[in-house]
Amino acid sequence: MLAVALGAVCCGPSGPQTPAQRGRIVYMTNCVVCHNPNPNLPGSQGPAIAGSSRALVEARVLHLAYPPGYTPKRNSHAMRAFPQLAGEIDNLTAFLQAAKTDQK
Numbered sequence: 001m002l003a004v005a006l007g008a009v010c011c012g013p014s015g016p017q018t019p020a021q022r023g024r025i026v027y028m029t030n031c032v033v034c035h036n037p038n039p040n041l042p043g044s045q046g047p048a049i050a051g052s053s054r055a056l057v058e059a060r061v062l063h064l065a066y067p068p069g070y071t072p073k074r075n076s077h078a079m080r081a082f083p084q085l086a087g088e089i090d091n092l093t094a095f096l097q098a099a100k101t102d103q104k
């Protein structure tokens with residue numbers, strides 16, 4: 001499933017990219033130091049985050065916050081913010097949604 005979702009690339013690094021493809025690059029560049037390259041799995045520090053909502057991604061990445069009423073998967077405060085990724089929230093969300101598999 002993951003291979004299918006991520007394998008649907010058409011044109012290589014310099015060709016047109018979908019939001020999920022762009023988000024995958026942003027994720028691999030900024031997030032996998034702590035989160036798993038496969039976001040369905042826990043990483044070295046961060047929890048599994050495949051399927052995260054846009055509100056959750058935005059709150060975490062920009063503000064280290066959570067959407068109102070959201071119960072965090074972890075009670076730690078080990079993540080750091082990436083304010084420079086404000087323009088990539090939609091792409092990151094698209095990647096995390098596309099990467100989500102049904103297995104739990």
Ligand code: HEC
Pocket residue numbers: 027030031032033034035045046047048049052056057060061071072073074075076077078079080082085092
């Ligand atoms: C320095 C390590 C680190 C980096 C880098 C990092 N995270 Fe995290 N992330 C964590 C940890 C640890 C948590 C658990 C809460 C906490 O400790 O802040 C977390 C929690 C999250 C959550 C909330 C999970 C939940 O449902 O409760 C999301 C979403 C998330 N990270 C997305 C990202 C994205 C997207 C990036 C890249 C832009 C990123 N993180 C980069 C460590 C990191």
